[in-house]
Amino acid sequence: MPKRTTNGGGGTPKRNRSGKEAAVPSSPGSKRTLDFYFANRSLNDTPVDSTSGVRKLSQSKAENGNEKADEELARKLQAQFDTEYQLLNQSNLSSREIGHRSEYSTTPDATIYYTENYMPKILESDILAVDADGGEQQPPSSAEAATSKSTAAIFGSIAAIDFTVSSSEFDPNLYLAALKSFVRAPYFLLTHLFTQVAATRSRIKIVNGLTNFIRLLMLLDMSALGSAVWLSTNSIGPPYKALELGIGGSIISKALKSVSGISAPALKRLYDKHGDIGDVAFEAKVSVRTLVEPPHLSIKGVYDTLVQIALAKGNKSQDLKQKLVEKLLIRGRGEEVRYLTRTFVQHLRIGAVRTTMLTALARAFTFAAHGSDCPQDRLQKAEEIVRQCYARHPNYDDIVTALLASGVENLIESCPMTLHIPILPMLGSITKDMSEMLVRIGRENTEFACEFKYDGQRAQIHYDESGKISIFSRHLDLMTDKYPDIVDVLRSHRVISDSTRSFILEGEIVAIDEVTGALDSFQSLSNRGRKDVQIDSISVTVCLFAFDLMYLNGESLLELSFRRRRELLRGTFSPVPHKFAYAESIDATPLDQDAISSFFHSSIESKCEGIMVKLLDSVTVPAAGANKRTKSLLSTYTPDLRQESWLKVKKDYDSAADSVDLVPIGGWHGNGRKSNFWSPVLLAVRDPDTGVFQAVCKCMTGFTDAMYKETKAKYDEGTINVTRVKPADFETPLTPEFFWVPQEVWEIKFADVTLSPLYSAAQGIVSDRGLSIRFPRFIRRRDDKGVEEASTPAFLAELYRRQHARGTEDPVQEQAADDLYEQFY
Ligand code: ATP
Numbered sequence: 001m002p003k004r005t006t007n008g009g010g011g012t013p014k015r016n017r018s019g020k021e022a023a024v025p026s027s028p029g030s031k032r033t034l035d036f037y038f039a040n041r042s043l044n045d046t047p048v049d050s051t052s053g054v055r056k057l058s059q060s061k062a063e064n065g066n067e068k069a070d071e072e073l074a075r076k077l078q079a080q081f082d083t084e085y086q087l088l089n090q091s092n093l094s095s096r097e098i099g100h101r102s103e104y105s106t107t108p109d110a111t112i113y114y115t116e117n118y119m120p121k122i123l124e125s126d127i128l129a130v131d132a133d134g135g136e137q138q139p140p141s142s143a144e145a146a147t148s149k150s151t152a153a154i155f156g157s158i159a160a161i162d163f164t165v166s167s168s169e170f171d172p173n174l175y176l177a178a179l180k181s182f183v184r185a186p187y188f189l190l191t192h193l194f195t196q197v198a199a200t201r202s203r204i205k206i207v208n209g210l211t212n213f214i215r216l217l218m219l220l221d222m223s224a225l226g227s228a229v230w231l232s233t234n235s236i237g238p239p240y241k242a243l244e245l246g247i248g249g250s251i252i253s254k255a256l257k258s259v260s261g262i263s264a265p266a267l268k269r270l271y272d273k274h275g276d277i278g279d280v281a282f283e284a285k286v287s288v289r290t291l292v293e294p295p296h297l298s299i300k301g302v303y304d305t306l307v308q309i310a311l312a313k314g315n316k317s318q319d320l321k322q323k324l325v326e327k328l329l330i331r332g333r334g335e336e337v338r339y340l341t342r343t344f345v346q347h348l349r350i351g352a353v354r355t356t357m358l359t360a361l362a363r364a365f366t367f368a369a370h371g372s373d374c375p376q377d378r379l380q381k382a383e384e385i386v387r388q389c390y391a392r393h394p395n396y397d398d399i400v401t402a403l404l405a406s407g408v409e410n411l412i413e414s415c416p417m418t419l420h421i422p423i424l425p426m427l428g429s430i431t432k433d434m435s436e437m438l439v440r441i442g443r444e445n446t447e448f449a450c451e452f453k454y455d456g457q458r459a460q461i462h463y464d465e466s467g468k469i470s471i472f473s474r475h476l477d478l479m480t481d482k483y484p485d486i487v488d489v490l491r492s493h494r495v496i497s498d499s500t501r502s503f504i505l506e507g508e509i510v511a512i513d514e515v516t517g518a519l520d521s522f523q524s525l526s527n528r529g530r531k532d533v534q535i536d537s538i539s540v541t542v543c544l545f546a547f548d549l550m551y552l553n554g555e556s557l558l559e560l561s562f563r564r565r566r567e568l569l570r571g572t573f574s575p576v577p578h579k580f581a582y583a584e585s586i587d588a589t590p591l592d593q594d595a596i597s598s599f600f601h602s603s604i605e606s607k608c609e610g611i612m613v614k615l616l617d618s619v620t621v622p623a624a625g626a627n628k629r630t631k632s633l634l635s636t637y638t639p640d641l642r643q644e645s646w647l648k649v650k651k652d653y654d655s656a657a658d659s660v661d662l663v664p665i666g667g668w669h670g671n672g673r674k675s676n677f678w679s680p681v682l683l684a685v686r687d688p689d690t691g692v693f694q695a696v697c698k699c700m701t702g703f704t705d706a707m708y709k710e711t712k713a714k715y716d717e718g719t720i721n722v723t724r725v726k727p728a729d730f731e732t733p734l735t736p737e738f739f740w741v742p743q744e745v746w747e748i749k750f751a752d753v754t755l756s757p758l759y760s761a762a763q764g765i766v767s768d769r770g771l772s773i774r775f776p777r778f779i780r781r782r783d784d785k786g787v788e789e790a791s792t793p794a795f796l797a798e799l800y801r802r803q804h805a806r807g808t809e810d811p812v813q814e815q816a817a818d819d820l821y822e823q824f825y
Helices: 065-091 095-100 110-114 121-126 148-159 173-179 187-198 203-220 222-232 249-260 264-274 277-286 299-311 317-331 335-344 354-370 376-392 396-406 434-441 484-492 562-572 593-605 705-714 793-805 811-822
Strands: 427-431 448-453 457-463 469-472 503-511 542-552 580-582 585-588 610-615 619-622 630-633 642-650 658-669 678-686 693-699 738-740 746-750 752-756 770-774 777-781
Touching: 148 173, 148 187, 173 203, 187 203, 187 222, 187 299, 187 335, 203 222, 203 354, 222 299, 222 354, 222 396, 249 264, 249 277, 249 317, 249 335, 264 277, 277 335, 299 317, 299 335, 317 335, 354 376, 354 396, 376 396, 427 434, 434 593, 434 610, 434 642, 448 593, 448 642, 457 484, 457 542, 469 484, 484 542, 542 562, 585 593, 593 610, 630 642, 658 693, 658 793, 678 705, 678 793, 693 746, 693 770, 746 770, 752 793, 770 793
Parallel strands: 427 642, 542 580
Antiparallel strands: 448 585, 448 610, 457 469, 457 503, 503 542, 610 642, 619 630, 658 678, 658 738, 658 746, 678 693, 746 777, 752 770
């Protein structure tokens, strides 16, 4: 079976599922809210506006004298604090600045928020040194300063920009004059883009939107480009930097209560109404008015604050995160609040995914260099370069910097593969059985290697001249501290030849029996600690089985054939028994069927999952179909691409069963013993072009009791992980009791892929009908995959085609299958 690690996915935030709210927010800022005054009494009976959910004191009908007295006191104190707030603002501003203040003033208000009276001391001492102005707008020169009226006009003109039009119709220069008073690009500009992109399912419009936005930002504020790219792709840094926001539902609801005065029950009502925490925040905040409008947010300011949130560590970090979240929410207006909050939970719902962003970057920089009417083939070439660059160097900051410095054409050189930055792994294609593998691998004389397909954890190891070693997971997480024993083996057992200065090597880390060296199961490996493993306390012994070498002594080996890379691999390292080995392998041609078959069986006997078949040299083979075309199978190392030159033959090859990696997106409560748990669970593939989750089946088998409990705990009612309202980015004909926020991947086995009268997943790829899978069975969580790596509609369609090509579907079986299939509705 595929690799499963217990190492957490890089980009997915840990969501706090505790619904418990602390009654007393801890910052002076939050004391301004009514929660503070009601800290020691229930808030449940506080009247709220039924639509907005915001507590309305003026409408409050106290039922007894005490409540009345409380209410009066609250009103009085609120007024007092409002006045104080105003004075506080004024005391920190010169009269000139106040004179220029407007609703979206460009005046620096960092001091207001960082003043000792307003923000908790922890902010100043712990993090605010990071960015003196908090990333907010600098004061405009008096000539540039916008008056209320002109600022309103500026925002009016931003609201009128249509980013989604075709790039030839979009002239960024038209908007520059209106935006020139902004020293830093306003966050509002980005959320305006988000609103437009979220409103469409058209990939063309989404790409246009991002492309045109980037073009405008290149002219307006290049320093915000990197921040905008991160914010648009639901992340604040590459996975290997492990920058996790760690903002859970509890922090968000406390912050929302603090900045809007909304009560916990009202917040819950809003969540039940919208099912999206961003929509909730938008509505909670929309009716809040402050006497003095805080300064508007800048794109870079928001990004920098998010980085501060992610970096907050230690026992006060939760308070600190909450205060920073409040700070952003106080400043946010309208759509800004919606998208800030979605960003906090890293679920932006704008359909902008990695490939879209890379395409947009390629196009924007190509248009900037060659004009927006440049030919299609130039654009395609640019897109290919940017995608390739990302696969070798997945860091938007570095890519944007290199693009700005030397454009698209030179990107591969200016942003090259770099030690200690993981490259995206090359992926293999599945085959159903040995004979299909032999057909796909090519002609009779094609030479290939068969290797054991180990059941461990894929590892990419980087080593530089200083002796530094980094180990990355398949998901690009840094996991060096999980495997100090591997580091030790490489350093102290003369594994690395003396002439080696640097390398990037790939292999599988597998649990083994320390004495016999026999391979152990993946299950054993998952018992190893995840972080900061101490070498003396290791109980699960592992061996690294190296299978590829991508970089050696300062040179990329990606363009070399596998035969040559393997030669270099074998010449660079010396195996150490039970610690470092080369993947067990034989070389063969399609004529060696007996040898391959016996190798396959020995792999299974050794507790492997099957074999990997890898072309030794690039070849040209006949393409499928009658048109006598040929296709090339490359034996080079192609990061991030699923190649036909790497084929997987798994031990389940003789059964009909295969597996897909699906995202759980909703659940129903079970019956009887399972009434407290989720069963069945609605599962979806994810469209990588739009980010939409397309339901494919309900699954109710394969769950253990422990799994039931874990799932129940994770998707607990009353947390922001579940909602009754169907999220806009879900495509499902079924309405589960609760929808779940997508955040993990489950491996699901099934009998076959079938055309569905119900589901619309992959609709239009193989048929007008959608696809579903029959007899889905839960196998395990794929902790080494994020939702972006879930199976795609195209993959499902491919499985369907293959199955069809094998002719497994006869009409009688089909009918029986459909009858059985009904039970899953
Ligand atoms: P994919 O990585 O293709 O998305 P997956 O993660 O579900 O799929 P599999 O389909 O089971 O995994 O197969 C690929 C994985 O097999 C690799 O990611 C790697 O961890 C593992 N593996 C084990 N042995 C080898 C080997 N000799 N060569 C390449 N990969 C191997």
